[in-house]
Amino acid sequence: MTKSPRVKYITYYEDSESLPGKRTAVWELDKANHRNIVRSPVLMRELWLEMWHDIHPDKQSKFVTKATRGPLRDEDCYWDYGKARCAWPEHCEYRYVFGDVHLGQSCRLKNSSADLLLHYV
Template identity: 80%
Template sequence: MIRSPRTKYITYYEDAESIPGKTTAVWEIDKANHRNIVRSPILMREIWLQMWHDIHPKAKSHFVTKAKRGPLRDDDCYWDYGKARCAWSEYCEYRYAFGDVHLGQSCRLKSASLDLLFHYI
């Protein structure tokens, strides 16, 4: 895998087998200042998603499945300048609203985020 020097990567590790009855989840965010990491919208999104999963009565696993990752809110959609369109094109679309200053602000979810949340149960 070739890692782009301009991209923030999230490394996620989960372990539910080492100690019977105990689970551990670890998130590592590249290029994030560890002192200010709690201000990171990426980490806050992951923590919120895990908490939502933990309290959901239909959750089938102990951890949020990471097999399929997609945006959950308009803020997760952004403009892909290389492809000249919104990234996550299957979930996001370009929809200008008055007050948008740059292209990334005009990328919005196509469908309700509640539908997307159920991918994580």
């Protein structure tokens, strides 16, 4: 795989099996200023979800894998140009609202955030 010099890549690694009872999540954002990394909406969203899961009284699992995570806000939905549809089709749909400038702005959540948060418990 060759990386495009104009694209920011996010590398995410999680491990909950190496040390029993412990878990590790590592984020690396290419081409990101490390002092301002906490301003990344993606990083803050994932951090918030992890904290929300950890303190939730009804949680059923110790660790929420990345495979089960989906968008929670309209801003998390985006247009997949390769497939000519909104990414996350099980969660997002194309719904144009006057003022949308590009296709990605017209991708919106199908369900409310409250329903989607239940997948993280």
